[in-house]
Amino acid sequence: MGVITPIFIAMNKRTKFLTHSALLAALYVALTYTQNFLLPGSATWAIQFRVAEALCVFALFTPAAIPGLTVGCLLFNLSCSAALPLDPVFGSAATLLSAGCMYLLRKVRLFGYPLPAMVMPALFNAVLVGWELAVYVGGGFWLNALYVAIGELAVLLTLGSVLYYGFTVRHLDQRLFG
Secondary structure, three states: OOOHHHHHHHOOHHHHHHHHHHHHHHHHHHHHHHHHHHOOOOOOOOOOOOHHHHHHHHHHOOOOHHHHHHHHHHHHHHHOOOOOOOHHHHHHHHHHHHHHHHHHOOOOOEOOEOHHHHOHHHHHHHHHHHHHHHHHOOOOHHHHHHHHHHHHHHHHHHHHHHHHHHHHHOOHHHHHHO
16 A cells, blocks of 8 residues: 555545545646646647646546546636636636546446546537637637647547556556545
């Protein structure tokens, strides 16, 4: 067992849920700000590769990811000067819907992989953020939706998959969230 595992075992369910949510929110904000610092605009442009979106994988392991990731997205979008005016509303709604659907689809597998769940962030962000970009930036809804979907799929199917397999192969999902 790892060092962190005994700490989470000793917590009651509510405390564990709040701790997981808070950690995921903090990680989301920290990763997104770090990415924007190192690669300016890469987490806020129409064609984006927001690394923190890979954390959506945690919705496959715990329902605490739903509020955690939503709050993390909300906090970043509220505090980022490059965010569009409705980013806190539509970006956070897309994250809430994505994480919720991922949790609901967590047991649906294609060839042993949770593919239906992994495409949910691309679907919801494409529609909600794609519409917002079309309104504020222009370029048409379908083009913006396509750009957003490509970025989300790239993150979830690469970094998200690495995170998913890293946790499941080492059984960290069961030790931390079980």
